[in-house]
Amino acid sequence: MELDDAVLYQDDPGSSAVMSERVSGLASSIYREFERLIEKYDEDVVKELMPLVVAVLENLDSVLAVNQEHEVELELLKEDNEQLVTQYEREKALRKHAEERFIVLEDSQDGEKKDLQARLVTLQSLVRQMELKTKNYADQSECDGPQLFMVTFVTLLGHLDPLDSGVI
Template identity: 95%
Template sequence: MELDDVVLYQDDSGSSAMMSERVSGLASSIYREFERLIQIYDEDVVKELMPLVVAVLENLDSVFAVNQEHEVELELLKEDNEQLVTQYEREKALRKHTEEVGLVSPHHCQTNL
């Protein structure tokens, strides 16, 4: 068995998916360790463990992908929040200025009469 740089697996829907680089690196390390154990003890030693490890790696990859999506969404929400705060501060300053001008103008007009 030989692992390439990219690890393909079937997800729950039956379609093939590409495993993330991080999880693929872990899979490669685990695969090498399994190969070492097979050479020393025979393949029966990992026969039951291999499907469990594959399932864990697939789940880890799925969670990793969801986490990345959440990080992107979080960044977008942070940018939206910054824009809203800036807009709020601008409108607050404009309202304050408008109130000051509104208060000053009638008073200013009365003193000039």
């Protein structure tokens, strides 16, 4: 709003404000009508009406100013909303990506767990076989402790595949 397109008015002698262009146009039209009535009838016809019309115009101008402030605030809120929606969408996509990654890692971990459980079963079976063979060797030959340990150790080494690094 430029000062050229506005009218200054005063409520009280110490304060002045700029009237909007729309209200200024209305005030000019009403003023011309009041002049016409004064010329035709006399000044007393509009004497009581003039302060009321001025108050209505000032209130209208005030309401228009508040409305403009609300429109500016609404625009700012719309921009904030757009930013929040954008941020929400970005965070939603990141969360989806993280959940997908978590599922992949969980599946991988489940696979590793199954592999390790299978290896454990194999090793437990191997230990039982070794214990049985050790017992059989002990029963067949009456060896003392160190010889029995060597027989068990050599037997165990014979059953391990050096290329299968996952067994040990």
